[in-house]
Amino acid sequence: MTGPKRGIGMVADVIFEFDMRIKNGEKEEDDLQLIDGIIEIDDNVVTMIGTPRAFRLSGDCGSVDMSMAIFDNAVEATVEVAISELHYGFDLSLSYVLSELEENREFQLFGGTIGESCGLRRFVVAVNLDTLMHLKFKVHKEGSNLVEHCCSFESNLHGCASQEIKLEEASILVKVTWSPLIA
Template identity: 45%
Template sequence: MTLSNPPKCIIHNGTCLLHCSRRMLQILSLELSQVDGGLVELYGYIAVQDQLDPLLNYVVNFSRDDPIVVEQGSLINMTGPKRGIDMFDLTLIEYDMRIKTGEEEKNDLQLIDGASLIGSAGEWDQLHTVRIPGNYGAVDITFSRFNSAVEATVEVLISEVLCSFNLLLSCLTSQMNKEIRLFHGAIAGSRGLQRSVVAIPWDSSINLEFKVDALSSSSNQHYCSFMAKVHGHDTQEIKTLFALISVKVTWSMLPTGLGYLY
C-alpha cells in the first residue's frame, strides 16, 4: 500500500492522470500434486524476488514447529505475498519445502528445493500451470502475468459474532476463471483476517466470495465487488446470519524499483 494515497496527483473526472498501472505477476494457487502416502506435514517456504526489491517476498512460509497438513491434490495455503509482485522483466521463485517425518529434522524428506525464473516470453493475461518436481513429490504452481495491473490489499474484519462458523473466502478477478483462496477456517469470535495482496488487471474488478456456514450445515454465499483503481480505497459491509463482515480494499500502484537483481 506504499502509494495508496500519493501526493500531487492530477485528477480528471475522478481518474488520476499522473499514475498508471504496471506489469504484475499473480500466483493463484499452489497444489501438492504428487506425494507418497496420504496426509503429510509440510514446512518450508516459497518466495518471489523481483526487480522492485531484492528482499524475498514470501508466498508460503511455515516453520518445522508449526507445519501444515496436506494431502495429494490439495491446495497449500498461501500466507502471502506481502506486496504486489513486479513483472517488469524476470521474476525469481525460490523454494525449499520439506516433509516432516519424525522428531529429528535429519530424517525429513526434501519435497522441492531450488529456484525458477518466470520471464516475459509467451502469452500474457492467461493462466499458466508449471510443475516443480522433487525427489519425494511435486508442487503445481498456477500463475498469471498481467500486462497492466494494480495492487489490491484486502482487509476483512469479522465482528458481532453470534456463534462459531466456518468461512471460506475466495477472490476472483473479472478476467480470470480461477479463484484465489484467501482464507479457509473456523471463526469463533470477532477478529481481523490476515491481509491479502492481489494483482488486479486494469479496467477489471475484484470479486470476493464469502462462503459462510455453521459447523454442521450447508453454506450460504455472499459477494462483493470493487472496480480497480490506481489508488484510494473502497469499503463494504456484509450482514450474515452469523456475523457482520466488513471489507476494505486499498488500491495502490507499485513504486519504482529500489534496486535491480540483474
C-alpha cells in the same frame, strides 16, 4: 580476486525462489523443509499474460500447489478482512475471482474455521486497472447449507474502499487499499 567459488549463470528473465518450512518446534532448525527451489520465467512470459497457470512444487515433506497469472496493466490491491459480532463459529473460504478470462478462475486466499471475532491476515493481489475485483466468501455452519456472498471493488490507481457483509453468524468488514505496482 574475491568472488564466488563456482560459476553462476542465469538464463531466465525472472526467478522466484521458495524456502517453505513446516513449523515443528521452537527453533528454526527443528522445522521440516516443505519445499526449497525456484521457478524460472523467461521471455516467453508474454504468452502467459492474462492466462492463469497452476503448478506443483514438490519437496521432501509434501507438495505445494500454486497458481499465478501475469497482468499487463495492473494495480496492487491489499485486502483486509475483519470479522466481528460473532454469534457462533463457522467455516470460511475467501477467494479472488479472476473474471477477465473466458472461464472464471478462483484463487483461494483463505480457508479455515472462524471461532471468535478476529482480523484475518492481509492479502495482496494484482488486479487489472479499470476492472472489477470480485471477492467470494463461502460460509458454512455445521448443520446448514453453504452460503456464498460476493463483493466487488472497482480497481483504482490509489485510494481505498470498504464493504460490510451482514450474516446470521457474524459481520464481515472488507477493506481494499489500492496502490500502483510501478512507481
